[in-house]
Amino acid sequence: MMIRAFLTATAFVLFAGAASANPCGFSAAQTITVKGYAIGATSVPKDQQERLAKFAETAKARFEICVFAQVDKTGSDAANKKVAEARAKGVVNFLVKEGVPKEHITVAKQEKALTFFGLLSDDQADDRRVVVTHN
Secondary structure, eight states: OHHHHHHHHHHHHHHHHHHHSOTTOSOOSEEEEEOOOOTTOOSOOGGGHHHHHHHHHHHTTOSOEEEEEEOOSOSOHHHHHHHHHHHHHHHHHHHHHTTOOGGGEEEOOOOSOOOSGGGSGGGHHHHSEEEEEEO
């Protein structure tokens, strides 16, 4: 029983660490998480646009900006991949309109949500997000 509890706790820590890792491979100095996407929605949610615009102000002066989208666990892999790519593209387009040079932005592939808590059906909305970081 004690070993099972230890293994479960260890798996949780490793899994949670993977969820917070930067898939672009650089040390992120600043991060913003864009949440509030409805199922299948790809446009930057209106209530997140002001936050993302403020983030763009600092990102304009950076040379490494990483965008990666996550999806919930509903839907097929093909549909989730398409939605994740469209969400990432929507954020990239938003940042470019705000003056961030497109050539400084990398879109990382992360089609599946990696959060531990998102395994629960009540937490699916939290998995529908785009994370943006810069060095």
